[in-house]
Amino acid sequence: MKTIDQAKAIRNDFMIGNGKGQSKDALVRQQPGLRRKLSDGDLSNLYANNRIIQNIIDIPAEDMTRSWFTLKMKDEKLKDDIMHKLRDLNAKEAFKKMRSFERLRGDGFISLGVTQSVPFSLNESLDETKLKRLDYIHAFSGMKVSDFIINEDMFSPLFGQVELFQINRRSRMGNQIAGLSQENVHASRLIHDQxxxxxxxxxxxxxxxxxxxxxxxLDTSLWSVGQMLYDFAFKVYKSDGIEGMSPADKNELGMLMDFMFRTEALAIIGKDEELKKESTPVGGIKDLLDYVWEMLAGAARMPKSVIKGQEAGTITGAQYDVMNYYSRIAAQQENELRPLVERIIRLLLWSEDELGGRIDPAKVEWELKFNPLWEVDSKTDAEIRKIIAETDNIYLTNGVLMVDEIRETRFGQFGLTNVTKFSGDETDLEKMANEVYSSWKERGSNG
Structure with missing residues (x-):
C-alpha cells in the first residue's frame, strides 16, 4: 500500500530534477548570463533520448550534403574519375557525419588516410607533393580529441591557429579496450569543422x-500535456459514508472505483450519493505550446515544419521561412563546406597513383557547383510558370527579346523542365524582373 510520501512524489523530469525551488533550478531562481556547460555524457544522453533534438542536429547536416555538388571541368574523364573516387571514399556520408558531430559536440573532424612516397609521422605536416594515394577518410567528433595545441607566437604567420591535435587512438575487442594511446596529429592531416x-x-x-x-x-510541456490527457476527464464521487473512513479504506475504495469506472459503463449508487464528471480546462494551452515551439525554432534557426520532419527539399509558395532556411543552408555550403570539399579534390589531384599521375590543381580549370537544395510543389510550380509566361509577353511587347530567343531560353533542346528548382542564389524571376524594369525605365526616358 502506498504511503503518503509516495502519494506526494513528483515526477523527476528535467525541471524538477534540478531542484524545484532551489538555486539549481534556473527557471525558479533565474540568473541571466550564466552559462550551462554540458559534458560529453550529457550531450549523448540528450541526443539519444529526444527525437526532436536528433532532428535539430542531423537535418541541417543532411540538407547540406543531400544534393551534393557538380564538378565542372573541361576534361570529362578527369572529372568522372574524381567523382568516382569520392564515391569510393563515401565522402558524402563522411561530410554529413562531420557536420552532425560539429553541431552536437562543437567540433567535427575527418581523418585523411594517405600513402606518401616517403616515410612520415602523423605529427609532421602533410606534404602534398609527396602524395601517392588518398586511401580512406573517417569522420569523428571532438570526443576523440583530448587537446588542441595552438600557435601562440604573435610574430608567427600561423598565430592563433591549431598546429597539432592530441588524438585518442583506441582499439577494442568486444567491451575491452585492447589498446589506448594519445598521439599528436598535425592539423594538415585532418579536416576540422568548427x-x-x-x-x-x-x-x-x-x-x-x-x-x-x-x-x-519543451520536455516539461510534453509531460504536462500527457498528464492533462491522462486526467482530461475524471469522476467525483460524493457520499456521506466517506467521512468516517480511514485513510487505508479510502485508498482501497479509490482503487476499486477507479478500476470499475474505467471498465464498466454503469454506476450503481444510493439516492443520497452523487457521481459527476469533471473535465480539465485546456484554454490557452495551444498558445503556450506555440510559444515554446517558436522559441525553439528561433534558437535553432530552423522552421518548425523542418524540425518536425517535413519532407526534405519540397516547399509550397507560402513557406517563406523554409525558403530562408534553405538559403541559409546554401550560404553555409559556400562559406563552410566548399573549402573542405575542395581540399579533398586538391589532394586527389596531387596524388600520384589516383588519377593517372600527379596534377597541379592550380594548372587545371575546375569549379565546384552545389546542386539545388529544394524544389517547389506542383501548384507553386504552375504559378511560377504562369508568371514566367506573363513576363515573356512583356519582353515581346517591349522588344526586349524576340520569339526565337524566348523559345530557346524557355524550352531549349529538351523542352520545359518538370519542376522549378532553386539553389539560394538570385532566381531567374528576380533577374527577369530587373531586366523588365530597366527596359521600361529606358523606354520611358526616351519617350
Whole structure:
C-alpha cells in the first residue's frame, strides 16, 4: 500500500530534477548570463533520448550534403574519375557525419588516410607533393580529441591557429579496450569543422548548450500535456459514508472505483450519493505550446515544419521561412563546406597513383557547383510558370527579346523542365524582373 510520501512524489523530469525551488533550478531562481556547460555524457544522453533534438542536429547536416555538388571541368574523364573516387571514399556520408558531430559536440573532424612516397609521422605536416594515394577518410567528433595545441607566437604567420591535435587512438575487442594511446596529429592531416567558438576558447560550443533551457521547457510541456490527457476527464464521487473512513479504506475504495469506472459503463449508487464528471480546462494551452515551439525554432534557426520532419527539399509558395532556411543552408555550403570539399579534390589531384599521375590543381580549370537544395510543389510550380509566361509577353511587347530567343531560353533542346528548382542564389524571376524594369525605365526616358 502506498504511503503518503509516495502519494506526494513528483515526477523527476528535467525541471524538477534540478531542484524545484532551489538555486539549481534556473527557471525558479533565474540568473541571466550564466552559462550551462554540458559534458560529453550529457550531450549523448540528450541526443539519444529526444527525437526532436536528433532532428535539430542531423537535418541541417543532411540538407547540406543531400544534393551534393557538380564538378565542372573541361576534361570529362578527369572529372568522372574524381567523382568516382569520392564515391569510393563515401565522402558524402563522411561530410554529413562531420557536420552532425560539429553541431552536437562543437567540433567535427575527418581523418585523411594517405600513402606518401616517403616515410612520415602523423605529427609532421602533410606534404602534398609527396602524395601517392588518398586511401580512406573517417569522420569523428571532438570526443576523440583530448587537446588542441595552438600557435601562440604573435610574430608567427600561423598565430592563433591549431598546429597539432592530441588524438585518442583506441582499439577494442568486444567491451575491452585492447589498446589506448594519445598521439599528436598535425592539423594538415585532418579536416576540422568548427562554426561556433567563443573568443577565449579553442573548442567549439555544442549547439545544445544555448538550447538547453528551451529543451527543458519543451520536455516539461510534453509531460504536462500527457498528464492533462491522462486526467482530461475524471469522476467525483460524493457520499456521506466517506467521512468516517480511514485513510487505508479510502485508498482501497479509490482503487476499486477507479478500476470499475474505467471498465464498466454503469454506476450503481444510493439516492443520497452523487457521481459527476469533471473535465480539465485546456484554454490557452495551444498558445503556450506555440510559444515554446517558436522559441525553439528561433534558437535553432530552423522552421518548425523542418524540425518536425517535413519532407526534405519540397516547399509550397507560402513557406517563406523554409525558403530562408534553405538559403541559409546554401550560404553555409559556400562559406563552410566548399573549402573542405575542395581540399579533398586538391589532394586527389596531387596524388600520384589516383588519377593517372600527379596534377597541379592550380594548372587545371575546375569549379565546384552545389546542386539545388529544394524544389517547389506542383501548384507553386504552375504559378511560377504562369508568371514566367506573363513576363515573356512583356519582353515581346517591349522588344526586349524576340520569339526565337524566348523559345530557346524557355524550352531549349529538351523542352520545359518538370519542376522549378532553386539553389539560394538570385532566381531567374528576380533577374527577369530587373531586366523588365530597366527596359521600361529606358523606354520611358526616351519617350
Amino acid at each position: 562554426t561556433r567558438r567563443l573568443e577565449d576558447e579553442y573548442r567549439g560550443q555544442p549547439l545544445l548548450e544555448p538550447l538547453y533551457d528551451i529543451i527543458t521547457i
